[in-house]
Amino acid sequence: MRLAVTGGKGGVGKTTVAAHAHRILGWDAVDLDVTAPNLHLYLDCEEVERRRVHLLGPKVDPDSCTLCGECARACPAGALIVGRSWDFDPDLCHGCGLCVRVCPRGALDYVEIEIGEVREYRVRDTGSRLRSGRLNVGDRRSRHLVNHLLDRLEGDEILLDTPAGAGKEVYDALRAADAALVVTQPTPAAYRDLRRLLRVVRAADLPHVVLINMADVSERWTERIEREVDAPTLRAPRVDDPLESDELRDAVRAALDEL
């Protein structure tokens, strides 16, 4: 099974729960939270490999280019401006390659544009692998890096730590999974984000359970979530050292059993 651990709002304990799930199951893990990857900090890891991730963008042969502008008209991202010169903004390029294909003179070739890297770790206590995506600071192409990782999943027992939020890359990650563990907290902000995320989960159409972390913080909100959410819900207590807590570990184990 490929299991996604996800949570609409940041700070609800998604990665802590993912760390517990990893230690319980012992599966290889992939950190898809590429703008702030941190699962490796929650596990006892050593880095074994680091690879850069590229898109393919265009480069021009100025001797062949007639500045006809076909490439700029074809570019869906608006990364090319062609008038008195051929001007390309690599930050806007999404690597679709249309420009290279439409050029009537064959004046364009591919060049690599770096968007981030993938670091691979060995987790000491489980002996399994953690692959972690890391987007370059300020880059907007998180979805490309997430899909780069999803396209390279190996094996059937994988834990996916999804990006935060309820965006397209979260949907992509859920589509790659067979089940989802959705983490939330009993607060108005977390519940609002949970409802948004659950719409994405339903669109991805996979079995899921909701783990209400720190449920004892607000009985009122916990009950409201349990009443209104159309999925099995479980409670996890507030604890002092969540990463080492047996109580939280037991709650995660119970949630995994539900799946």
Add this chain to the structure above:
Amino acid sequence: MRVAVMVEGDGVSARFARAPEIRVYEVEDDEVELVEAKENPAAGLPRGAGRQIVGVLTQLDVDATVAGRYGPNALQGLKAQGIKAYIAEPGTDPEEAARKAARGELPEG
């Protein structure tokens, strides 16, 4: 010389890429003629307006542009296309701004 003046209301716009209107003037021997006025298609873009507007001005085949100020992406793109970026006080009469730009009396961005 063809000059594109970025307009908001009746005067030069403080913003370049997100100005609502573009007026293109043909300036010759201090004679200023309005040859085209159009809505700025880049004004409402969520991002990358600074790039797109350069594409628009390239199609309008202008030699220079006037606005209150410019963003870094826009300036870089304008430079690449050889379009001069002049700065005028926001609210300046567009025709007057075009004349001064053609004379080279305005500071460059």
